[in-house]
Amino acid sequence: MARAAVEPGLRPLAWEMRGRVALALAFVLLAALPFVLPLLGAQAVVGLATRMLIYAIAAASLNLILGYAGLVSFGHAAYYGVGAYVVGILYAHWASDEPLLGLVPGTDQFLLAVPAAVIVSGLAALVLGALSLRTSGVQFIMITLAFAQMLFFLFVSLDHYGGDDGLIMRRPNALLGLNLRDDATMYLVALGALALYLLLLSRIVRSRFGRVLSGIRQDERRVIALGIEPYPYKLAAFVIAGMGAGLAGALMANMTRFVSPDMLHWTKSGEFMIMVILGGVGSLFGPVLGAACLIGLEYVLAGLTEDWQFYLGPLLVLVVLFARGGLSGLLGRRAGVGGSDG
């Protein structure tokens, strides 16, 4: 009740300016990281940080549907995996010089392969979303999970592309003469992609489209009574989220030079959900914090003990129990880290 005085609609301008300055500062610091870490003798951490950034894209994309639209998709890894496989398969066809299905030539060009990955995962999300979104609630959770597992087994059965063992890329994609094998370069590419995707999301959630999504999450019947059909808006959000996951998958394929069915496994979908919930559902930067935290914790705990998952579990339970709004909620909404659903 003490919140009566808060005006969530329009934040005071001063706060907004501060938020922007803080954001610009954070970006500069993050961009300097791969040059600072080697000086501290922590070269290996650059790769870890890159993984955090890439997972942050995947988690942020899931957050658009999970956090803003209230659609609990348990199959988000499907689009992540499809994005990765598009890069991997195009590379394999380029390497063997055999067009895909005799039609589509392969490529090792980043600027072709990654957009193709984004588009194909968007199409996958369009088809699977169009079917899944006919349901809601628990049914929706189960059907998204089922479709993702179907894709998982599809890639397991594709012996031509390595089946269970996955597909190795000898080199990352070529991008304007940059060397993506270099940790710092790959890191900066991932950081740029994350920044762009977050910028896009920050506009989307504040837009008219975003207002409708937020309305659907809060009370779908209210939105219908306004004369708005929820289905096309949910589907559009599902596709935008799927494309984000595809982007993350395509970057991960470039970073690890390896794609495998594990990238589509339901446990990966679960990890993305944990990142979102850990960081803060429905906040712009929450999933970034969540991804960094989960990957960081995994790294630290795995270095301490073999049974790291045993210790990770209770930690997550604590966050869920005691930090409503996740880590970004803990850090405080006013600092501009947390979020506003629009």
Add this chain to the structure above:
Amino acid sequence: MAEPVLRIEGLVKRFGGLLATNELSLDVGPGEIHALIGPNGAGKSTAIAQIAGELPSDSGRILFEGRDLAGLSGAARARLGLGRTFQVPRLLEDDTALDNVALAIQARQGHSFRFWADARRDAGLRGPAMAALERAALADRAETRVADLSHGEHKQLELAVALALGPRMLLLDEPMAGLGATESRQMTAILQGLKGQVAMLLVEHDMDAVFALADRVTVLVYGRAIATGLPEEIRADPEVRAAYLTEGDA
């Protein structure tokens, strides 16, 4: 009488063996307030849900401005100008009062597949939304979260949201429910002010409000309309009195 805005013919809804709506027929003329009264469980909310398109009907026809609504979704009916309020207000509780009305204005302006511009800084939305709040005497609560509004303000805001859509007909499901005496009188005055501009089908338990507002009254008992007529006829009808009205109300 002029062509009715809403005409219902032989509407039926069954839930298993229960006839929730039993051959209900009624019409609402332009600018008319037609009250639908009846004891709890009479099927008033079911009838509203059928008209609004939330519940499919087992048989019967619903004509809105001469157009058969069969097969139209709830959203499509709302877009035609058939507005509604809910018995328990359904509002976006995390958002401000102004946000709620602005979303209605946005819905009225067409599709919302606009992904870039900030909707909360869109003068084309905020201006008309503010005007709607002023008409509902809620302007000073514009930036308050709905969750922090009183129950009476929830009811007022719901009406403001419904009116912001520019409806030609309103389905009002117990607008007085849960209101104190003063708030009820306020709401009655607001509806009185709208009389003649928007046709209304008014489901209500508050008999003072019903007899103050209604042009005609239909009494529903076990899903069946047992009487339709002018308020004074209904008040005097012995069957109605036996079925529903107590001495205190009459």
